[in-house]
Amino acid sequence: MPLSDDEIFSKVQDALVDALGVDDDEVTPEATLVGDLGAESIDFLDIVFKLEKAFDITIPREELSPEDILTNSQYVQDGVVTDEGMAELKRRMPWADLGEFEKNPRVQDFGNLLTVGDLCAYVNSKVD
Amino acid sequence: MKYRQLDRITSLFPGKKLTAERTLRADEEHLLDHFPNFPVMPGVMMLEALHQAAIWLIKTGDDFQSPLVLLREVRGVKFGDFLSPGETLTITAEAIKQEGSRITVKATATKQGRKTVTARLILEKTSSGDPQHVGTDDDVRRRGIKQFHELFGDVATTEETA
C-alpha cells in the first residue's frame, strides 16, 4: 500500500529529529537542513542511513549530493551554474524545487538549498 | 585517577551546570596508536571528558550522597572535529532533566568555538548493591569526596546559570 504524504513526512521528521537532535516542531516542510536545522556533512550521511532504513529504499550518493555537477567546468562558470548545468541538475533532482536557486545559481548557495519538503518529495519519488 | 579527562573545573553550579578544560599533551602515549600518522584525541576520550563532567555535576549536586553515579545511556553523539596535541577543549555539561534517580545531561566540547563532540548522557544515582556488612557504599562515598578535592582543589560554586 503506498505511503501517504503525512506518513512520509512523519518518518522523515523522526529521522531528522534523531540525526540532528532537534525538536519535532523545528522540522517544518520549509525548514532548510543546513541553515535552519544545522545539518553538517556527517549528518547527511546519518540521514541517508536512517531514510534507507525507514523506507526500505537505496539512496545513491549523487542523487542527494550532485557534487559531480557542481564541480564540473562544463556546468559551472565563475562559481555560477550555467544553463546547461541547471538542466543537468533538474534532470538529476526532478523532485527538488530549484526555482529560488535558479534565480541566482551560485554554487556556494547550493548546500543550503535542501528543505525538509524537498527530502519528502525525494522519498516520495523513491517509494512509488 | 590515571584516566582523568578534566584538567580543571572553570565554573560550577552544583547539580546544574559545569564547565571545564582539557588540553591534549603531545606526550600522551595513546597517541602513538591513534593514529601513528595523525595523532589526535580519540573520539571516545572526548566523550569521556563529557562523561566525567556529568559525573561531577551530579555528585556535587547532591553533596556526594549517592555512592555511585553510573552511565546508563548515551545518545546523539556526534564527532565534529579532531583535537590535535597542544589544543584545548572547553567542556560544558548541563543537567536538563531528572526522572527519579536518572538524570539527563546535555554536554558539548569545543575548541576555539568549534564543536568537537556533542552528546546527551543519561546517568543514574545508585548504590553498589553490596551487602551492608561489606560497607561498600560508605567507602565509595568517602573516597569520592576525597577524590574531587584532590583532583580539583577548592572549586568556587555559583548560583547563576551564565
Added chain:
Amino acid sequence: MRWFWVDRFTEFVSGSHARGTKNVSLDEEVVDEYCPGYPVLPPTLIIEGIAQLGGILIAEHFAFEKRVVLAKVNKAVFHQPARTGDQLQYEVKIDAVQANGATITSQSWVGETLQAEIDLMFAFLEEGRFTDGPLFKPGDLESMPRLMNFFHVAVDADGKPLPKYKNL
C-alpha cells in the same frame, strides 16, 4: 598506555560480523582510581572496543583502502557496569554500507547477561580532508590486528582465509 580495547578477535567473517573479547583487570591504568572503591572499566572504552572491532570489520570490507573513523554513536545503552574480573564478549554486525560511511550494531555480554548495546556510524575520510595519506604507518595494519588474533580467525564469506591486502 596502548590504545587497544579488544584483547582478542574470536570470530571474523568478511562483510558480515565479528566477535571479540575484552578482559577487565585491576591493574589497568584506566581502571586505577577511576571510581575509587568500585573498580570498573570506563564505559566509553567499551564503546571504543566495539569501534575497533567494527572499524576493522568495515575497513577489511574495503580491503583496508579507506580511512575509517568513528563519526557518531547512535545509541549506547549500559545495562550494568563492567567490573574487574569480567570478560566482555563483544558481537558486532555490519548494518549498512554507503560510499562514504557505514553503520554497525553490537552487543556486549558478560556470560549470559547482556551488558551493553551499542550502535555506531563510521565515516570514510575523503582524501585531503583533515589530513593527507594513510592514518597508519606501513605494517601497522598488519601488526596491530595480528596481536588481536585477527589473522587466526578471519575468513571471507566462503569460509576461506583472507587475501593478502596490499595495504597491510
